[in-house]
Amino acid sequence: MDSVNPATGERIATYEADSDDIVESKLGTAANTFDEWRDRPLREREKLLASAGDVLRENEETYATLMTREMGKPIAQARAEVQKCAWACDHYAEYASTYLESEHHPSPPGTTVKTVHEPLGPVLAVMPWNYPFWQVIRFAAPYITAGNVGLLKHASNVPGCAQALEEIFREAGYPEGVFQTLMIGSSKVDGVIEDDRVRAVTLTGSGPAGRAVAETAGRNLKQTVLELGGSDPFIVLDDADLDAAVETGVLARNQNNGQSCIAAKRFIVHEAIYEEYVDRLVSAFADQTIGDPMDETTDIGPQADPDLMAALHEQVTASAEAGATVRTGGEPLDRTGAYYPPTVLTDVPEGCPADTEELFGPVAAVYKVSDAEEAIDVANDTRFGLGASIWTADRERGERLANRINAGCVYVNQLTKSDPRVPFGGIGDSGYGRELSGPGIREFVNRKTVWVE
Structure with a gap:
């Protein structure tokens, strides 16, 4: 995979794609890690996410420069993107426990009935190049903190950003396998979705890409969130x-x-x-x-x-x-x-x-x-x-x-934006499901009813 500077046309670096064996190994690691990660106390997961926010702030200029060189956004806007990612980490580090709190329901005398929110497993994220850090953190911060593990298939023109994002979670102290990058092309996405170890898929991208992912996930009865184009x-x-x-x-x-x-x-x-x-x-x-x-x-x-x-x-x-x-x-x-x-x-x-x-x-x-x-x-x-x-x-x-x-x-009287405090998503050909805030973190959980007589 080549990283090319769109401002100059010059190749920045070349990254080796993952072989089928490497993909298989990463899927196995994700499944094994999930079995342990789901039992990690939520407060500990929140603290790790706060550490990821610190890593983002400490390396703001490095990450901003990487984004600008790989996809061409003005450097000031790239810095703002890193800052927004850190803010999202801070937000879920503070509010994930509130968003995931059990919901109690009316029930007969002497019984307790509640809905608890349990993670599903490995979540595949197919992400675009236009906001190469924000789009990824937008899925990873809530879903991982809810107890899932993440697998990132990033756009092929931002491979450096993809690897840097994996390093952020590693430097923050996350266990190996909680967040991994799959260095694969689009042709291999269906195979990953079809794998029994992958339990859900989120995609931000074009309408055709969304339909392809939804079709494969639907055949395999896997939950999806799609954020597609807009006008x-x-x-x-x-x-x-x-x-x-x-x-x-x-x-x-x-x-x-x-x-x-x-x-x-x-x-x-x-x-x-x-x-x-x-x-x-x-x-x-x-x-x-x-x-x-x-x-x-x-x-x-x-x-x-x-x-x-x-x-x-x-x-x-x-x-x-x-x-x-x-x-x-x-x-x-x-x-x-x-x-x-x-x-x-x-x-x-x-x-x-x-x-x-x-x-x-x-x-x-x-x-x-x-x-x-x-x-x-x-x-x-x-x-x-x-x-x-x-x-x-x-x-x-x-x-x-x-x-x-x-x-x-x-x-x-405001421009349209995504904000970690409020739900975000579309209807029609712009997709379905919601990201961010409480509805976002609860998209990929099992809303389990527990009735105690």
Whole structure:
């Protein structure tokens, strides 16, 4: 497996893939470790997770640099990702006992009835490259602390991050086998899912990958959580604070070089403020600094892979040919590296790629609507349902409209985000199940009823 810097096209390192024998050995280790790990007191598991948070903080610059070199995110954002991972460890170290506390139920006199939460076993995580540390910690922190053990199949373009994540848990003092990285390609994932020792699967990635994993897991009656793509609406109503809606809109679309499932992708703007908002948004997009992701002043680094950038440009080109207007950007930069500029499309016709597909890069599709009713109709006119953002000075109005949007999460006057304190996940083609908070940690446990007469 080659690690290639998308900013330069240079190979950073080459990693040896795991042979079938090594995979078999790791699966055996996971199963054996689970038998002991599940009986470790929860308080001890919480303390180890707190230690993992300390390891993350102590090595922040090393891990941030590794992320930036392997997938191109600006270094400041990479540091923020490491910090967020440490925060998630802190959160579950403090609250896992609360989330997993037994639930007592009404019962006849003299009886005790409760639901206890017991771990399932080895959990396979198929994770993406766009947030190479956060996506992994987001699954590992809760599931491992609940008593499961983790097997990571990371994206093939971030092998260095995959190995570093395993080292974090080792340095934190976890027993061997609680968290292991499988250095395998996608073609071997089905075989791992089918193995009797693997009890559940979580995936963050594309729709086709999610369907493939769900199909294999379903045949084998194994639980799954899928967080797939999104085409999140960013609704700007006539009474919105335009300064905040522009500033946050730029960040919500372009952070992580625009490569985020919950990025603002469809900007739905009330006609009363449409022209002003679009002019300001276009100006702000054009002002973004594109360059070396290791430079502290860079806003937008390269796309993670030249092929991904080419696919994004095909979507933009097809949308323009269908009638969309390119207001800024729209062409790959003529320079070394997979650089695509922040792009704004207006007059987006129904059915073109910008209207119906996920644009996984710094491209915003903008729609004009006549009122809040039409805004909701446009927001819901998608097969995706991950997140949404609504901007209005009337918080009650925002909450009423939020209840009508078909999505897993809706933020009013805030960008869509994942936060360890609240559940996260989607509906429709954006997947199912929840990560984070109490519902997240309880996804992969046996909710066992215990009746004592």
